[in-house]
Amino acid sequence: MNTPAHILIGAALFGRGPGRAVVAAAAIGAVLPDLSLYLMAGWALHVQQIPPSIVFDELYFSPAWQKVFAVDNSLVLWGGALVLGLALRKPVLMAFAGSGVLHLLLDLLLHAGDGRPHFWPFSDWVFDSPVSYWDSHHHASIVVPLSAMICVLAFSVLWRRSGWIGRGGGAALLGAEIWVAYQWLMFF
Numbered sequence: 001m002n003t004p005a006h007i008l009i010g011a012a013l014f015g016r017g018p019g020r021a022v023v024a025a026a027a028i029g030a031v032l033p034d035l036s037l038y039l040m041a042g043w044a045l046h047v048q049q050i051p052p053s054i055v056f057d058e059l060y061f062s063p064a065w066q067k068v069f070a071v072d073n074s075l076v077l078w079g080g081a082l083v084l085g086l087a088l089r090k091p092v093l094m095a096f097a098g099s100g101v102l103h104l105l106l107d108l109l110l111h112a113g114d115g116r117p118h119f120w121p122f123s124d125w126v127f128d129s130p131v132s133y134w135d136s137h138h139h140a141s142i143v144v145p146l147s148a149m150i151c152v153l154a155f156s157v158l159w160r161r162s163g164w165i166g167r168g169g170g171a172a173l174l175g176a177e178i179w180v181a182y183q184w185l186m187f188f
Contacts, residue, residue: 001106001135003038004017004177005151006030009106010099012154016161017091023166025092030108033078033107036068060114070120075104077120112138134186144181151177 015023037060044050044059047066056144059065071179078100085093088098112132116122133147134139151174 001110002177002180003031003034004173004180005147006034006099006103006106008151008158008173008177010102010156012070013102014095014098017095022095023161025096026099029096030103030183031105032100033073036072040065062161062165063097066117066124068125070117072110073104073107073118075101075108075118076122099139103168113140130188141185144185146180148178169177 007030008029011023011026013026014029015026040059043062044055049092050059063132078097081093082097082101085091085097100178107123108127109129110131110133111127112129112135115128115130118125119125130138131143132140133143134140140185155170155174162170
């Protein structure tokens with residue numbers, strides 16, 4: 001699933017509560033599992049000038065990159081943070097960790113051939129889902145429109161809860177999600 005979709009869905013489901021901090025925590029929790037990929041790929045592509053085919057076909061699957069992904073995509077760590085938030089009754093921590101766990105569960109289900117080791121530190125095993133959020137050889141032609149519809153629904157929930165700044169941010173995320181979804185369908 002694309003990062004804008006994770007943010008919209010995570011914020012809609014976990015961004016309820018007192019104050020803006022809960023919504024912000026849910027949005028940050030939705031982004032964090034993808035942050036290392038953006039940083040490492042951005043550095044490799046734009047600073048080191050490594051071709052995209054090497055970055056996404058080789059480096060992405062390298063042991064070094066997978067070790068980083070194992071930490072920030074660990075359902076064990078994120079689940080522990082969620083349990084802690086629930087035990088302490090801290091809405092900000094619950095929103096942050098809940099959104100992160102949701103991100104990882106969706107990734108677990110929607111990464112065909114490009115999954116991550118979600119059970120670190122107990123295992124480096126990677127689930128190879130039969131369904132992909134981007135690859136039409138793995139049902140993306142069904143997943144992409146469904147994901148877009150869920151994002152529209154999440155945006156409508158956020159629209160009702162937000163002021164103009166939140167609505168503008170949500171609209172930008174929805175626009176990004178629809179643009180990226182279109183790209184996946186056209187090119188993959």
